[in-house]
Amino acid sequence: MTLSALADPTRRAILARLTTGEASVSELAEPFDMSLVAVSKHLKVLEKAGLISKGREAQWRPCRLETKPLMQVDDWLESYRQFWNENLDRLEAYAAALQRGGADDRNK
Amino acid sequence: MTLSALADPTRRAILARLTTGEASVSELAEPFDMSLVAVSKHLKVLEKAGLISKGREAQWRPCRLETKPLMQVDDWLESYRQFWNENLDRLEAYAAALQRGGADDRNK
DNA sequence: AAGTTAATTAACTTATTAGTTTAATATATC
């Protein structure tokens, strides 16, 4: 669910905004060229995904960023980091071999 | 586009499979309880997002994982890593303060 | 050249998503 919540650019912009601190629904909506209702729905999606939480202060619902799901994405990436590091290692080894005197297919 | 491609569990499973090496479309489709055509479409989505590339060997289209978009996701996460580390720092500082003799609000 | 295997394209269905406008619910203020 986290990834599909993150798939929308408006929602990602909202999250980015929240790294600078809490904000109310209408504050969060302000930069966007869409209705407040639409933004409110985006916030609901983010909340269901656990990416934000809402407090209550009078008639405002201050939203704040929750990091747990993002940390899980970070964890999920781990196996792929291993994958691309292996690839980079292979590439470096190949480049080094070339440097040492072009010991590639063309010399066989 | 990367994140919405990653939002689907079937597609994530396909990527995970591809960390173990190249595979043809039908090999990739085999574990799933859906038509080959459906998997072929998922592969098209992954390909458009740059997450895989397809070669051609006779009638097979060997797919392999491409890491660039995943590395970009990793980069995108960076600002959030900073955010949650700051939060952890604050938490640790608070815990340390408590340890040093409960210098919290209740003592003012 | 007939048949088999691998994959894609086309046409369609159903469900979900992102947005809209209008109405409702709280809370605060005059």
Added chain:
DNA sequence: GATATATTAAACTAATAAGTTAATTAACTT
């Protein structure tokens, strides 16, 4: 208590997504 502000809920529309089956393309095997 009336009114203004902040937010959510309801009802609807249009676009996109995920799946299906049937047909097509391409390459290999007899």
